[in-house]
Amino acid sequence: MKIALISMEVVPGRPDRNTKTICQKIREAKAAGAELAVCPAFCLSGRFLGRELSQPAFLRDCMDDAQDIARAAEGIAVLFGSIADEAERPVSDGRTLLSARDGALQEVARRPLHASSPFSPLIYALPEEDILIAVDAAPFPTPLRGAGLAALARKHRKTVVYVNALGLQDKGKTVYAFDGVCRVCRADGSVVLTTPPYEDGITVVDTAALTSCETPAKEPEVAPIYRTLRYGVRKFLERIHMERVVVGISGGIDSAVSAALYVDAIGADRVLLVNMPSRFNSATTKGLAAQLAERLGCRSMIVPIEESVAHTVAQLTEISVEGAAAAPGERLKISSFVRENMQARDRSGRVLATIAAAWGAGFTCNGNKAESTVGYATLYGDLAGFFAALADLWKYRVYDLARYLNASVYGREVIPQGIIDIMPSAELSDAQNVDEGKGDPIRYPYHDFLFRAFAEDSRLPEDILQAYAKNALEAYIGCAEGLVASYFPTAADFIADLEHWWGLYTGMAVAKRIQAPPILSVSGHAYGADHPESQIGAYETRAYRRLKEELLNA
Amino acid sequence: MKIALISMEVVPGRPDRNTKTICQKIREAKAAGAELAVCPAFCLSGRFLGRELSQPAFLRDCMDDAQDIARAAEGIAVLFGSIADEAERPVSDGRTLLSARDGALQEVARRPLHASSPFSPLIYALPEEDILIAVDAAPFPTPLRGAGLAALARKHRKTVVYVNALGLQDKGKTVYAFDGVCRVCRADGSVVLTTPPYEDGITVVDTAALTSCETPAKEPEVAPIYRTLRYGVRKFLERIHMERVVVGISGGIDSAVSAALYVDAIGADRVLLVNMPSRFNSATTKGLAAQLAERLGCRSMIVPIEESVAHTVAQLTEISVEGAAAAPGERLKISSFVRENMQARDRSGRVLATIAAAWGAGFTCNGNKAESTVGYATLYGDLAGFFAALADLWKYRVYDLARYLNASVYGREVIPQGIIDIMPSAELSDAQNVDEGKGDPIRYPYHDFLFRAFAEDSRLPEDILQAYAKNALEAYIGCAEGLVASYFPTAADFIADLEHWWGLYTGMAVAKRIQAPPILSVSGHAYGADHPESQIGAYETRAYRRLKEELLNA
Incomplete structure (x- = not known):
C-alpha cells in the first residue's frame, strides 16, 4: 500500500488555515500516487487552545471543516486528527482521528495509547492490512517515541506508520515545538524510515517494499536541542508578527549564545546587539562583546548606562519625602544592592525596550534555567523580554550550545573562546569583578x-x-x-x-x-x-x- | 449538641503551622463547653499547593500531623479537612474530612457535594443527630452558598452547620481570598447564624436551642468586594513578608482607589505615594494627586520624569548603529508612540522600582480589568508591580469603590471628587489632554x-x-x-x-x-x-x- 506521511505545520486555533494545508497535502499525495494520506493528531484544530476549547462554535467549525476535507479526499483515503467534543475530554484529552474519503467522514479512533504517558499517539489498525497508524501531536522532547513505536510494532506484529505534528503551540507561559517527524517501523521493530525534524513535506512509502534505512549519523547530544531552539525562535517571531530582534550582550555566555542563535535562525540583518556597560563592566567583557558583535556581522550599539543611573540616584535622593507621615527633611538612601538592580532595569526597561520599540523589534530574555530556578535575575531588568529561549536550559547546556554553535553551526569561532572561558558574573558591583576571578554566587x-x-x-x-x-x-x-x-x-x-x-x-x-x-x-x-x-x-x-x-x- | 464552628486562617503548604492553630482552637472549644469542633476543608494542608501536592513526603507529614490533632482532641470530637492521597484526586479534588477523638482518627467523607460546582463543600451527617456538617474551602465570591445551604437543609430536613476556610491562597498568577464564614441553617432552610467574613475566631452554637437571627443590614453591592480587597492586600503583604508599599499616583481614578485601599488596609505610615509628571500631565491632575496625598496623610514624593526621558531620547538617537548590517551613519528614530511607552517604563522601572527597593517596599500595579482585557498598559511600565489588587475589577467597579471609600470607609472625601469626575486618560501625549476632554480610547x-x-x-x-x-x-x-x-x-x-x-x-x-x-x-x-x-x-x-x-x- 502506498501511504503519504504528511509533515504539516499545524496552526493552533485556526481550522480554516489548517484545512487549506490539509487539502493542499491531499492534492500532493494523490499526485504522488498514494492511496492513503496520514496527517498528524489535532492537525485540524491544534492541541493547546486555551479557552477556545470551551467554545461550541469552535468545535462546530472544526466539524464543518472536516466535511470540507472529506469532500477534498476524492479518490484517496485521508486520516487526520481533530478535537473531540467536550464530554469526552477528561478521558481522552480531546483527540479524535477521522477518516475521510469521497465526501464520507467517520471517526476511527479516539482514546490515545496511554492517556497519562508522554508517548500517547492515537492508534488505528488499517482494515485488511497489517498496518497500524499512529498519529501524534507530541512536543519536543519525545524520549519514548523510538522505543514506544518499536514495542508497538513487535507487540502487534504489524508495520507501524507514525506521523507527528509540526509547528509551535503554547500554553501561555510555556511554548512547545512539535517536530513533525514521520517514521515507519517494520513488524520486527526495525526503523525503515525517519523524516527530518522540523521540515514540512510529504513522504510516500510503499508498505509492500520496505527496505532498511541507514543508521543516522551520530550527533552531539545538544544537536536536537539546538534544532528545537532554532525552529522555536523563528516560529515564535512569526506567530507574534515580529520581524526583528534586539539582544543585550554583556560579554557573558548566555547573551552570546542567544545572539548567535537568533542570527542563525533569522539572519544577521534582523538582529541588533546592544552592549550597555556601567563602571563595573571590565574592559575584558566589553572587548568580548565587541568581538562577538563583529564576528556575527549584525547591527550593534554601545549604550553606556552610567549617566542615567547616576541621574536617578541623584534625583531620588535629592527630592524630599513629604507628608504627614514623613520625618522633617526625610530623604531616601540608595544602597549598593539597590544600585545593582537599578542597572539591570536601566538596561532592559530603559535601553533595550526603547531601542526595540524604535527599531520595530522585540528584545530577548537571555536567562538560563539555573537563574530562573532561584530567581537570580532582576524583575523588569534581565528577566524582561518578549521570549526566553534559553530559560529551560541549565548553564552546562548553554556552554554545550556555545561549543556546538562554533564547531557545527557556524564552523568558526563566532563566540570568542574568552566568553566560554571567563567566570560567569553579572558585573553589577565591585564584588563581581571578573578580572579578579569573582562572579555569580551560583x-x-x-x-x-x-x-x-x-x-x-x-x-x-x-x-x-x-x-x-x-x-x-x-x-x-x-x-x-x-x-x-x-x-x-x-x-x-x-x-x-x-x-x-x-x-x-x-x-x-x-x-x-x-x-x-x-x-x-x-x-x-x-x-x-x-x-x-x-x-x-x-x-x-x-x-x-x-x-x-x-x-x-x- | 454544642458545636464549636472554627474560623481559622489556613496557611497553604504548612501543616505544621495549621496543626498548631487547630490544637489551639480545640482547647478554646473545650473551654467553651463544646462537644464537637468543626474546622474547614483542607485546613491541615491548604488547598492550592502547586507541586507540593505531588510530594508523598508532604502527604505523609499531613497524616502524622492528623495523628497529633487526634491526640489533642481529648474529650472532644473534632472534624477537620485535609488532602487525600493522589489516587483519588481526579474524582474528589483531593479533599478529605477526618474525624478525631481521644487519639482515634478516621476518614468520614471524601467526595464533595458537586465536584464540578462552585458550591462543593464536603458533607457529613453526624451519627444519631439531625445535623449535616458541611466543611468548605471556597474562595470569594461564593454566590451559591446561601441558596445551596438552604436547599441542602430542606432536602435532608436537617440542620446544616457550615464552616468555610479563612485565609489567602494562590495558584501563582491568581490569588484567592477565603472568607472564613460559618453559618447554621435550620431544617426549614432559615439561617440562624452567620459569622462575620474575614475574622478569625470560634463560635459555639447549641443545636438544641437555635433561634432566628436578625436579618443583616443591607449594604452596597461593592461592600463585600471591598472587604475582600482589604483583606487580600493585607494578607498578601504578610505572605511575602513585605511591610511597606509604594503607589504611583497620577491624579486618575485607579491609582487613587489603590492608594486609599492600601492606606486603609495597612496604615498611612506604611504607604508612600509618588506622582511622576511629564510635560503631558495637566496642572489639573497634578493638583488632584497632591490633594489625594494630603488627604490620605501618608508619605509622598513628586518625581518629574521629563529629564530622564529626554536623556534617553537624546542618548539613543545620538549613538550610531554600527556593524556590517548597518547603513553608514545609521541612527534610531524615536516616534511619539515610542515616547508614550517610554514614560510608562520610566515611571515604573526606573522611579517606582528604585524607590520601593530603597524604602524596603513593593510598588503596586493599579490597573483595572478593562485594561488587562485588551492590554491597554505598558509592559515593565504601568503593568509592573508586586500585586494587581484592582485587576479583576471593571472600571465601573473602580468608580463604585471610590464612592464607597469616601462615603463608608473614610466617611470623608479622601478621594477628591475631581478625580471621580475627570475623563480617564493616560496623559502620555497631547492627544490625551484631559483639560480638552480627551482621554483613553476605551x-x-x-x-x-x-x-x-x-x-x-x-x-x-x-x-x-x-x-x-x-x-x-x-x-x-x-x-x-x-x-x-x-x-x-x-x-x-x-x-x-x-x-x-x-x-x-x-x-x-x-x-x-x-x-x-x-x-x-x-x-x-x-x-x-x-x-x-x-x-x-x-x-x-x-x-x-x-x-x-x-x-x-x-
Whole structure:
C-alpha cells in the first residue's frame, strides 16, 4: 500500500488555515500516487487552545471543516486528527482521528495509547492490512517515541506508520515545538524510515517494499536541542508578527549564545546587539562583546548606562519625602544592592525596550534555567523580554550550545573562546569583578545539578540531605565527584547552602517566574504550564528536620 | 449538641503551622463547653499547593500531623479537612474530612457535594443527630452558598452547620481570598447564624436551642468586594513578608482607589505615594494627586520624569548603529508612540522600582480589568508591580469603590471628587489632554460590558454580532440603553471597533498578561489560573464571517 506521511505545520486555533494545508497535502499525495494520506493528531484544530476549547462554535467549525476535507479526499483515503467534543475530554484529552474519503467522514479512533504517558499517539489498525497508524501531536522532547513505536510494532506484529505534528503551540507561559517527524517501523521493530525534524513535506512509502534505512549519523547530544531552539525562535517571531530582534550582550555566555542563535535562525540583518556597560563592566567583557558583535556581522550599539543611573540616584535622593507621615527633611538612601538592580532595569526597561520599540523589534530574555530556578535575575531588568529561549536550559547546556554553535553551526569561532572561558558574573558591583576571578554566587558545576533535582526530579531537601548523609549526593544528582566536599567543608555549610537556595526556589523565585517571559520548553519540565506553583515558601518536612538535627549534632 | 464552628486562617503548604492553630482552637472549644469542633476543608494542608501536592513526603507529614490533632482532641470530637492521597484526586479534588477523638482518627467523607460546582463543600451527617456538617474551602465570591445551604437543609430536613476556610491562597498568577464564614441553617432552610467574613475566631452554637437571627443590614453591592480587597492586600503583604508599599499616583481614578485601599488596609505610615509628571500631565491632575496625598496623610514624593526621558531620547538617537548590517551613519528614530511607552517604563522601572527597593517596599500595579482585557498598559511600565489588587475589577467597579471609600470607609472625601469626575486618560501625549476632554480610547460605559462578555461570559464576536443585528446588544451585555447607536453610527463602525478590541484581547493582551503581576480574584473569573489561554490570535468563526457580510451589505 502506498501511504503519504504528511509533515504539516499545524496552526493552533485556526481550522480554516489548517484545512487549506490539509487539502493542499491531499492534492500532493494523490499526485504522488498514494492511496492513503496520514496527517498528524489535532492537525485540524491544534492541541493547546486555551479557552477556545470551551467554545461550541469552535468545535462546530472544526466539524464543518472536516466535511470540507472529506469532500477534498476524492479518490484517496485521508486520516487526520481533530478535537473531540467536550464530554469526552477528561478521558481522552480531546483527540479524535477521522477518516475521510469521497465526501464520507467517520471517526476511527479516539482514546490515545496511554492517556497519562508522554508517548500517547492515537492508534488505528488499517482494515485488511497489517498496518497500524499512529498519529501524534507530541512536543519536543519525545524520549519514548523510538522505543514506544518499536514495542508497538513487535507487540502487534504489524508495520507501524507514525506521523507527528509540526509547528509551535503554547500554553501561555510555556511554548512547545512539535517536530513533525514521520517514521515507519517494520513488524520486527526495525526503523525503515525517519523524516527530518522540523521540515514540512510529504513522504510516500510503499508498505509492500520496505527496505532498511541507514543508521543516522551520530550527533552531539545538544544537536536536537539546538534544532528545537532554532525552529522555536523563528516560529515564535512569526506567530507574534515580529520581524526583528534586539539582544543585550554583556560579554557573558548566555547573551552570546542567544545572539548567535537568533542570527542563525533569522539572519544577521534582523538582529541588533546592544552592549550597555556601567563602571563595573571590565574592559575584558566589553572587548568580548565587541568581538562577538563583529564576528556575527549584525547591527550593534554601545549604550553606556552610567549617566542615567547616576541621574536617578541623584534625583531620588535629592527630592524630599513629604507628608504627614514623613520625618522633617526625610530623604531616601540608595544602597549598593539597590544600585545593582537599578542597572539591570536601566538596561532592559530603559535601553533595550526603547531601542526595540524604535527599531520595530522585540528584545530577548537571555536567562538560563539555573537563574530562573532561584530567581537570580532582576524583575523588569534581565528577566524582561518578549521570549526566553534559553530559560529551560541549565548553564552546562548553554556552554554545550556555545561549543556546538562554533564547531557545527557556524564552523568558526563566532563566540570568542574568552566568553566560554571567563567566570560567569553579572558585573553589577565591585564584588563581581571578573578580572579578579569573582562572579555569580551560583556554583554551576554543583548547583545546576542540585537545581535540576529540585525542578525536574521533584527532589525535596530531605531527599538531598539523605543522599548527602550517605556520601552519595553527587551520583544522586549527577554532578562531578568530589565537588560537594570541596565546596562545603562541614555539614553546617552544606545545609546553609541547601536552605538558602531552596528558600529562593520556593519563595522569591516563584514571584519572579509569575512575571517572567514565555519560555521555550526543551526539557519536558519547563517552568510554567507544566510546573504549577503557589507562593507558599519553604516547608521543612519532619524527616528533613530530624536528619538535619542528626547531621548538625554529629 | 454544642458545636464549636472554627474560623481559622489556613496557611497553604504548612501543616505544621495549621496543626498548631487547630490544637489551639480545640482547647478554646473545650473551654467553651463544646462537644464537637468543626474546622474547614483542607485546613491541615491548604488547598492550592502547586507541586507540593505531588510530594508523598508532604502527604505523609499531613497524616502524622492528623495523628497529633487526634491526640489533642481529648474529650472532644473534632472534624477537620485535609488532602487525600493522589489516587483519588481526579474524582474528589483531593479533599478529605477526618474525624478525631481521644487519639482515634478516621476518614468520614471524601467526595464533595458537586465536584464540578462552585458550591462543593464536603458533607457529613453526624451519627444519631439531625445535623449535616458541611466543611468548605471556597474562595470569594461564593454566590451559591446561601441558596445551596438552604436547599441542602430542606432536602435532608436537617440542620446544616457550615464552616468555610479563612485565609489567602494562590495558584501563582491568581490569588484567592477565603472568607472564613460559618453559618447554621435550620431544617426549614432559615439561617440562624452567620459569622462575620474575614475574622478569625470560634463560635459555639447549641443545636438544641437555635433561634432566628436578625436579618443583616443591607449594604452596597461593592461592600463585600471591598472587604475582600482589604483583606487580600493585607494578607498578601504578610505572605511575602513585605511591610511597606509604594503607589504611583497620577491624579486618575485607579491609582487613587489603590492608594486609599492600601492606606486603609495597612496604615498611612506604611504607604508612600509618588506622582511622576511629564510635560503631558495637566496642572489639573497634578493638583488632584497632591490633594489625594494630603488627604490620605501618608508619605509622598513628586518625581518629574521629563529629564530622564529626554536623556534617553537624546542618548539613543545620538549613538550610531554600527556593524556590517548597518547603513553608514545609521541612527534610531524615536516616534511619539515610542515616547508614550517610554514614560510608562520610566515611571515604573526606573522611579517606582528604585524607590520601593530603597524604602524596603513593593510598588503596586493599579490597573483595572478593562485594561488587562485588551492590554491597554505598558509592559515593565504601568503593568509592573508586586500585586494587581484592582485587576479583576471593571472600571465601573473602580468608580463604585471610590464612592464607597469616601462615603463608608473614610466617611470623608479622601478621594477628591475631581478625580471621580475627570475623563480617564493616560496623559502620555497631547492627544490625551484631559483639560480638552480627551482621554483613553476605551469608552468604559460600553467597553467595560463588552469586555466582560468576552472574558467572563465566554461570548464570541459571533454572539455579540448576533445580538447587535437584533438590536438587543445592550440588554445582552448589560450596559446602558442607547450607547451602541450613539457610539457607532454604522454597522461598519461597530464591526471595526469589535474586531479591534477582540484582536487585542486574543493577541497582544495575552502576551502582556503572561508577564503581568499576580491578580487578586474577586469575580470568580480572574485572568490567570481560571482563564487558560494560548497566544493564538483572533479566529473568526464561519457564522461570524457570514453575519458580518450580511450586515455590511445591508
